[in-house]
Amino acid sequence: MPIESGEAIARIAKALKHKPGALLPILQEIQEQLGHIPSEAVPIVASELNLTRAEVHGVVSFYHDFRSEPPGRHVIRICQAESCQAMGSAVLTAFAKTHLGIDFHETTADAAFSLEPVYCLGNCACSPAMAVGKEVYGRMTPQRFQEVLQEVAGKSE
Amino acid sequence: MDVQRLVKMANDIASFFEAEPDTSKGARGAADHLKNFWDPRMRRQLLSYLDEQGGAGLKSIVLEALRQHRLEIAGQQPPDR
Amino acid sequence: MHAIDDIDYGTPRKVSDTMVTLQVDGSAVTVPAGSSILYAAQAAGRRIPKLCATDSLEAFGSCRLCLVEIQGRRGYPASCTTPVEEGMRVRTQTPRLADLRRGIMELYISDHPLDCLTCPANGHCELQDMAGAVGLREVRYGYDGANHLEVPKDESNPYFTFDPSKCIVCSRCVRACAEVQGTFALTIDGRGFASKVSPGQRESFMDSECVSCGACVQACPTATLMENSVYQMGQPDRAVVTTCAYCGVGCSFKAEVKGDQVVRMVPNKDGHANHGHSCVKGRFAFGYTTHPDRILKPMLRKSIDEPWKEVSWNDAIGYVAGEFKRIQAGHGSDSIGAITSSRCTNEETFLVQKLVRAAFGNNNVDTCARVCHSPTGYGLKTTLGTSAGTQAFDSVEKAGVIVVIGASPTDGHPVFASRMKRRLREGAKLIVVDPRAIDLVRTPPGIEAACHLQLQPGTNVALINSLAHVVVTEGLANEAFALERCEPADYQKWKAFVSQQTYAPEQVEQVTGVPAAQIRQAARLYATGGNAAIYYGLGVTEHSQGSTMVIGMANLAMVTGNLGREGVGVNPLRGQNNVQGACDMGSFPHELSGYRHISDAGVRGLFEKEWNVTLNPEPGLRIPNMFDAALDGSFKAIYIQGEDFAQSDPNTQHVESALRAMECVVVQDLFLNETAKFAHVFLPGSTFLEKDGTFTNAERRIQRVRKVMPPMAGLADWEITMAIANAMGYSMHYDHPSEIMDEIARLTPTLRGVSFEKLDRLGSIQWPCNDNAPEGTPTMHVGQFVRGKGKFTMTEYVATEERTSRKYPLILTTGRILSQYNVGAQTRRTGNVAWHQEDVLEIHAHDAEQRGIADDAKVSVASRAGNVVLTARISDRIQPGVVYTTFHHPVSGTNVITTDNSDWATNCPEYKVTAVEVSPVARHSEWQRQHRDFTARQQALLKERETIEA
Ligand code: SF4
Ligand code: SF4
Ligand code: SF4
Ligand code: FES
Ligand code: FES
Secondary structure: OOHHHHHHHHHHHHHHOOOOOOHHHHHHHHHHHHOOOOOOHHHHHHHHHOOOHHHHHHHHHHOOOOOOOOOOOEEEEEEOOHHHHHOOHHHHHHHHHHHHOOOOOEEOOOOOEEEEEEOOOOOHHHOOOEEEOOEEEOOOOHHHHHHHHHHHHHHHO | OOHHHHHHHHHHHHHHHOOOOOHHHHHHHHHHHHHHHOOHHHHHHHHHHHHHHOOOOOOHHHHHHHHHOHHHHHOOOOOOO | OOOOOOOOOOOOOOOOOOEEEEEEOOEEEEEEOOOEHHHHHHHOOOOOOOOOOOOOOOOOOOOOOOEOEEOOOOOOOEOOOOEOOOOOEEEOOOHHHHHHHHHHHHHHHHOOOOOHHHOOOOOOOHHHHHHHHHOOOOOOOOOOOOOOOOOOOEOOOOOEEEOHHHOOOOOHHHHHHHHHHOOOOEEEEOOHHHOEEEEOOOOOOOOOOOOOOOHHHHHOOOOOEEEHHHHHHOOOOEEEEEEOOOEOOOOEEEEEEEOOEEEEEEEOOOOOOOOOOOOHHHHHOOHHHHOOOOOOOOEEOOOOOOOOEEOOHHHHHHHHHHHHHHHHHHHOHHHEEEEEOOOOOHHHHHHHHHHHHHHHOOOOEEEHHHHOOHHHHHHHHHHOOOOOOOOOHHHHHHOOEEEEEOOOHHHHOHHHHHHHHHHHHOOOEEEEEOOEOOHHHEEOOOEEOOEEEOOOOOOHHHHHHHHHHHHHHOOOOOHHHHHHHEOHHHHHHHHHHHHOHHHOHHHHHHHHOOOHHHHHHHHHHHHHOOOEEEEEOHHHHOOOOHHHHHHHHHHHHHHOOOOOOOOOEEEEOOOEOOHHHHHHOOOOOOEEOOOEEOOOHHHHHHHHHHHOOOOOOOOOOOHHHHHHHHHHOOOOEEEEEOOOHHHHOOOHHHHHHHHHHOOEEEEEEOOOOOHHHHOOEEEEOOOHHHOOEEEEOOOOEEEEEOOOOOOOOOOOHHHHHHHHHHHOOOOOOOOOHHHHHHHHHHHOHHHOOOOHHHHHHHOEEEOOOEOOEOOOOOOOOOOOEOOEOEOOOOOOOOOOOOOOOOOOOEEEEEEOOOOOOOOOOOHHHOHHHHOOOOOEEEEOHHHHHHOOOOOOOEEEEEEOOOEEEEEEEEOOOEOOOEEEEEOOOHHHOHHHHOOOOEOOOOOOEOOOOEEEEEEEOOOOOHHHHHHHHHHHHHHHHHHOOEOOOO
């Protein structure tokens, strides 16, 4: 972990530690700024809040929103909520997993894609839905999924 | 025993009883302490140091204790066995 | 896993004035309100299956195995989380419940290895028991789904193994680490199927924050967390209740035994001092008891340069008696003496002092408390009337303000520290007075001292007077208490004394280095924060003004009315397991058992009649006096019961020349310790596992020590002392230590009501125990002080003569750490060395930089008395100008540099203040090299010993 990140983490922890229930906001802010919560952040946050490392680690690992590894360049989130489920998001999810060779909360070896579940993207009219980064896509099929992937991969080149 | 160690120990005791504004009470306290906690051979050695060398280096409260409560400090001889 | 003979009630016992009666499977049972149904059922003899509940932890309600049916309620509530109600009708066994439970067990077992037959928990596993209880016969899910069977074991801890493949994620371990130990080293990583137990951040136990207390191992229902000794030896077959022989907390244990071998030590849930908890020492570090270094035959030699010669017990005892008599005939009856041990039992220390007074005919007996808590005796006796702490440990649960002075409970008294931490988490305020930032100053989760008065070593008395000054001058005194309970004239005099401007915080700041505002804040908090309790350790006593400081703390407690009820008091945290007891037994040269002065003819009369001798009415020599007298030739022989002052006493070189000057040094110990290297006779002692007796802990609690194996060398320590007395012509005869306790009780008013029979019945007794208090006295000084009226005593601050100078600009202070015990003779011979391989010198970065010292560098530490070489560790726990080390390893020779300054009243050495200089070096000091050569030579003389057949 670069020294700057260490300093950033300490800064964030110091700034937010007086909030009630400071741990979650601090972790969120770290993830926001660094993209993930490196394991080196845990002792810094723990010591600032006078918690044990185990306690902080427990919280980081409990919430799927927190990631301990840096995410891929593109985070794909596939909706698992009712409407999308009814329209076949399970098939889409299974396809995505095999296609990318990863499970939820994992990142491909080339660090290009991470896969996450999400519960409703507010796009129920066009179920099943998914998002890549901030971009939302509707009426997804395995076919469309491959196309979208190619599209975003192309963009980032 | 090394008499200088006894002198130091006696003076350490004196430092505590110096807090007492009434010096004769302080001397009484120091004398009692010597009598209650010191082996007689140490007490007698301190007394002979007083007699033979004038008790050089002893704090005044110790000197007063030794002079005023001499008999008690000298103690009883151990019973013959 | 809990002890083999424990009944697990599932949820903790509740205390309540209201009792509730309910029906469990048709039988009525009455339990305190707030109890769970699970608890009530067990009380009624009905065992409800359960996995996530155990009675050392609050209910959690995660496994759902304990579900029951309650008449008039829908569904199947978990009995562990459902409190009892009056008139409730509960059914614990119905066909529907059986189905549900079987279904749950099926899920657990589908992800569990089926190697019960070769599992270390086999025969004592809750998962196995539950599978049996619910009648599990098949697992419909098969065993082929995703599982955790391949996860590797964590064998990093020397005493227990973590085998995650067997984990059922009940989180009992996580909760034990939090609720019982208060370390919070474990967590559940992830959630759902992926969840698993994680020490620290998914690391090994040794790398995590774990302190190896063993609470998680005890809580685990499966073999996931299991003692290595059970892996090696299998399940024990019986349990013997006994008391830990390490520290003054006095944890009660069940020694679980197979044949006469201890398999494991499990803390006793019914233990009154520890309530089922323990620390790494008592729980795991008992391997020294069977260590090959133990010497099991008596040995003799004429001079310390000769090889040892093994002899029979008869020859050894005959030789000792002969030498003692010869020396007395030649040099007078006062020329010999003895030392009692704070590690031996009360009965054994009592016998040694009896040997001295009755058979030697003098009072030259002392005990290792001389070098630790003798000032406690003097100070508390002077002010309150008796030489003991005022409270039970449980009292801390009622404290609003906790003051810790010169002690590090998490290191020295870990089990009590866990209680203290729990109280602090509940919101009690903490004041720490210590030159070093002990763990408690800031320790997760959430414990933070309200004030840390980080004073210069050696200025305690100035500080305590200043706290009193603030109380008195700001009108915070509890005048009513002080005037009614204490001598009024002394009170007025004392008030005037502490009100002097010299003790105003603004003045005292100059001396102590503690900002005046902090002193005022602490004094106000202590006086106004509700019940305030003082706990202190050797950082108070081991000073030239040790006794004065103890008096000062008692004064402060009296002036604020913080004495005589629960939640308050002045409490020494005693170092060794039986320091309190050794003192109670009359081990000091000036007093008989129960703290009665030897000059009191009435008291002497009692003993003279019982012992059939005339006693010498004059006090004898103290340990340091014995050394001085040895050097001037008037003290020639000594009998040392389990004490190692060549390592533990200050100014080692002085002690060594004194030992060399004596004609007959008799050491009774387990190992060839440092002192034994100067001995002429070695008598092999026995460990606490090899004898019956009692220990008395820091809260005056007398507890039984029970024999689990015969003495390895043939005799228990009390039998050796008895044999010496008889050989010297003074007849002693006891068939069992209980007879010694009976004699102690006959002769000692504060112990009159104590007997082994009563101890077996009550579990433990806190003295005084007599007709006024037949079951003992948890809190002292209720209503009236032991001495009648409390005595305020003036405590002038006198700076120690040990001052810094240009040559010795730093102050060295000493302490200890969790995993090692005192001089380490025992713990160094156990797996505990995994935590502390050497004594290090903590030094502040500023001082280190000035001297060109890097972290981990070898440095010389030189004082006016000598010098040694240690490894430096840069630390911000201490301030610039102060350095700190521990004294667990002989080769460090820490006491080579401590001086022979001592407490004015008791000669307790001033370990805590030594002026030193620290400089980088390449090799060991001259003393350390000599010590190494001498040790090698002595080991050779031991190896070359002439042996005899057993
Ligand atoms: S041994 Fe004690 S400190 Fe270590 S994890 Fe277990 S309960 Fe926590
Ligand atoms: S290690 Fe033991 S106590 Fe901890 S969760 Fe697993 S089975 Fe339960
Ligand atoms: S060393 Fe002390 S705290 Fe640890 S188990 Fe023994 S008595 Fe208890
Ligand atoms: S349910 Fe999938 S977007 Fe709303
Ligand atoms: S024992 Fe009650 S839910 Fe586990």
